[in-house]
Each structure stands twice: as C-alpha cells, then as structure tokens.
Amino acid sequence: MSSSKIKLNGRIWIENADGPMLGPGRVELLERIQQSGSIRQAAMQMGMSYRQAWQLVDHMNVNLADPVVISHRGGKGGGKAEVTATGQKAIAEFKRIHQLFHDFMDQHSKEIDL
Amino acid sequence: MSSSKIKLNGRIWIENADGPMLGPGRVELLERIQQSGSIRQAAMQMGMSYRQAWQLVDHMNVNLADPVVISHRGGKGGGKAEVTATGQKAIAEFKRIHQLFHDFMDQHSKEIDL
Numbered sequence: 001m002s003s004s005k006i007k008l009n010g011r012i013w014i015e016n017a018d019g020p021m022l023g024p025g026r027v028e029l030l031e032r033i034q035q036s037g038s039i040r041q042a043a044m045q046m047g048m049s050y051r052q053a054w055q056l057v058d059h060m061n062v063n064l065a066d067p068v069v070i071s072h073r074g075g076k077g078g079g080k081a082e083v084t085a086t087g088q089k090a091i092a093e094f095k096r097i098h099q100l101f102h103d104f105m106d107q108h109s110k111e112i113d114l
Numbered sequence: 115m116s117s118s119k120i121k122l123n124g125r126i127w128i129e130n131a132d133g134p135m136l137g138p139g140r141v142e143l144l145e146r147i148q149q150s151g152s153i154r155q156a157a158m159q160m161g162m163s164y165r166q167a168w169q170l171v172d173h174m175n176v177n178l179a180d181p182v183v184i185s186h187r188g189g190k191g192g193g194k195a196e197v198t199a200t201g202q203k204a205i206a207e208f209k210r211i212h213q214l215f216h217d218f219m220d221q222h223s224k225e226i227d228l
Contacts, residue, residue: 005130008211012124012219014226021120022228064228090228097122097222104218105126108211112128114136114178114204 007109012101014094021063026056027094033057033069034083034091042081057081064090121223126215128208135177140170141208147171147183148197148205156195171195178204 013023032042043053061067068087127137146156157167175181182201
C-alpha cells in the first residue's frame with residue numbers, strides 16, 4: 001500500500017575538504033545581512049548570537065575565493081555589513097542548486113512505493 | 115576561482131506527516147538485522163542501545179504498510195529477528211532513490227562555481 005502522505009525530504013550543502021561551507025542556514029544569514037546591512041540584525045532575526053553569526057561569515061570569507069561580507073566599522077548604531085558580489089553569487093548559486101534538489105525530491109516522492 | 119575540492123553533500127530520508135520513516139541509519143539497521151538475525155547484534159554493531167534499535171524498528175513496523183521486522187521470541191541465545199518482504203522492499207526502495215541522489219550530487223558538484 002502506498003500512502004500519499006509519504007514523501008522524500010532532505011537537506012544539501014556545499015562543502016570542501018574541511019567541512020560544510022554553504023547551506024540553507026548560511027544562505028539565509030547572507031540574505032538577511034544583505035537586507036538589514038547588519039550582521040547583528042541578521043543574527044537576531046535568526047535567533048543566533050552575534051558571535052555565532054560572525055563565525056559563520058568569517059568561515060565563508062576564509063573558505064570562498066573572496067570575502068562574502070565586508071564590514072564597515074563604526075558610525076552611529078555600529079558598523080554596516082555589505083554582501084559582496086562573491087556573496088551574492090554564492091546565494092544565487094546555492095539557491096539554483098537547491099531548487100534542482102527540490103525538483104528531484106518532488107519527482108521521486110511520487111515514485112515511492114512502500 | 116573554482117576549487118576542485120568543492121562538492122555538494124547532503125542527506126535524504128522518507129517521511130510521512132508524523133516525521134522521518136526511513137533514512138540511511140534505519141536502512142543500515144534493517145540490513146544488519148537481516149545479516150545477523152538479531153536486533154541486539156545489529157544495535158551493537160551500530161553502537162546504539164537495544165532499546166533505541168527496537169524503537170526504530172517498532173516505528174517502521176507501525177508506519178509502513180506491514181511490519182518490516184518480525185521477532186521470534188525465546189530459544190537459545192535469545193529470539194531471532196527476521197526482515198520481512200516489506201522490509202526488504204523498503205531497503206531496496208530507499209537504496210534505489212539514494213543512488214539517484216548520489217548521482218544528482220555528483221552531477222551538480224561539477225557545476226558549482228564559487
């Protein structure tokens with residue numbers, strides 16, 4: 001008997017030899033930094049500490065070809081964070097592959113016969 | 115700059131409305147039960163408690179159309195566990211889709227341009 005409620009689910013990420021580099025959480029963080037102009041704001045929106053968000057950004061900055069976020073320090077209300085062209089490319093590239101992954105899951109969910 | 119070390123990785127599982135039903139760990143558990151004829155042996159091989167293994171098996175037994183494992187109690191050295199035809203089908207079905215997922219990751223790993 002096959003139930004229509006049965007479906008495939010999963011998650012993907014991009015990694016190098018040292019481990020995960022880019023996944024759904026980091027891409028969301030980059031998008032929120034882009035929208036808010038602030039690592040601190042983005043971290044708050046996602047319920048993570050500033051330290052944790054900063055470490056994720058720093059890890060991407062070190063592991064990708066070029067930095068994904070540049071911080072401009074100081075000024076009223078703290079520094080401003082900017083997602084670079086490399087960061088925007090990383091967001092787009094991950095979302096493109098993630099959409100293909102969703103298509104894959106949709107397609108094969110229909111086939112499951114358990 | 116694109117690094118050849120960069121690749122896509124991920125995990126998939128089959129779920130129903132109540133949550134995950136079948137993933138790589140449960141399939142490995144079923145295969146080890148099939149090989150050893152024992153939930154206890156399979157649990158030990160995977161470094162999990164008998165209770166944890168039994169709960170995973172019970173969850174599959176309840177959520178799939180028919181039981182995946184039948185336990186025959188008693189006898190010398192404890193009961194014998196048998197993976198049913200439904201269980202064998204579940205193993206084969208998950209492995210088939212998992213292979214397609216690996217093909218998907220291999221294919222798109224080559225495209226990543228970060």
